[in-house]
Amino acid sequence: MFTQDEIKQQLGIYAADFIKNDMLIGLGTGTTVYYLLKELGKRKQQGLNFTAVCTSLQTQNILKEEGMNFISLDYVDRLQLAIDGADEVDENGSLIKGGGGALLQEKIVEAAADELIIIVDEKKNVKTLGAFPLPVEVITFGWKQVKQKIESAYNIKTRLREKDGKVYLTDHQHYILDCFFNTIPDPGQLNNDLHLMPGVVETGLFVDMANKIITGHSDGSITVRDI
Structure with a gap:
């Protein structure tokens, strides 16, 4: 092994x-x-x-x-x-x-x-995506609004990513929301829908x-x- x-x-x-x-x-x-x-x-x-x-x-x-x-x-x-x-x-x-x-x-x-x-x-x-939390990159301004909209729209929990006890910043100075979907049967549709939310920069769905x-x-x- x-x-x-x-x-x-x-x-x-x-x-x-x-x-x-x-x-x-x-x-x-x-x-x-x-x-x-x-x-x-x-x-x-x-x-x-x-x-x-x-x-x-x-x-x-x-x-x-x-x-x-x-x-x-x-x-x-x-x-x-x-x-x-x-x-x-x-x-x-x-x-x-x-x-x-x-x-x-x-x-x-x-x-x-x-x-x-x-x-x-x-x-x-995996058979279906979603067990791994989906990263969604958002701008720092109004990030809580985006968090609330995602949680409300999909009835899920999200978490603002942290590292070493501080809020994690990407190379482009954005935040990441880790979204606990558990299952994502239609990744393409979810990717498109998330992109329609103001404040979403990119999703981890490829x-x-x-x-x-x-x-x-x-x-x-x-x-x-x-x-």
């Missing part, structure tokens, strides 16, 4: 094979992607050359440490590939993302990619975006599912 970290490390090594010389790629954020970044750092030293657009300051800082090239999305028309993790993946390939707080930038970068590969451990694969789901299993095997 492989540990969670060993599974993530294997996924990082496996996913790195998709990145070829001179590619323009998007790199996600999170604990699984961390191992991908470390593997790419090794391959960079071995001669692999690529340029990345980062989905967070955290990822950008790791690329700096590893001596890898990165560029602003503003200087890019399209990305050939993006690789990221997810908090949940349903049977249709819809995702909940944003547990690490980078959902806004992740969605912008990954929408600019010709292909999106998601790397997850087997526990992230629908019709992933092209390939790569899953690491506790027995050490890796499976690939094309969406």
Whole structure:
């Protein structure tokens, strides 16, 4: 049996094979992607050359440490590939993302990619989304109004995200409401409806975006599912 970290490390090594010389790629954020970044750092030293657009300051800082090239999305028309993790993946390939707080930038970068590969451990694969709290990014002004509207509209509980005893701020100085839906049978509709609420910046629902789901299993095997 492989540990969670060993599974993530294997996924990082496996996913790195998709990145070829001179590619323009998007790199996600999170604990699984961390191992991908470390593997790419090794391959960079071995001669692999690529340029990345980062989905967070955290990822950008790791690329700096590893001596890898990165560029602003503003200087890019399209990305050939993006690789990221997810908090949940349903049977249709819809995702909940944003547990690490980078959902806004992740969605912008990954929408600019010709292909999106998601790397997850087997526990992230679910029949229906919703057991993982859905992150909804909101502006700081009037956030309580948004919180109340979401709770009232869907009869659910929400929680303002905190970190280290303080309200969590995203890279773009927004708040995140973690929403306890428990089940989300129609992610596309919910995503659209939440976007109609004034004050909502982005949701952690990534629908019709992933092209390939790569899953690491506790027995050490890796499976690939094309969406």
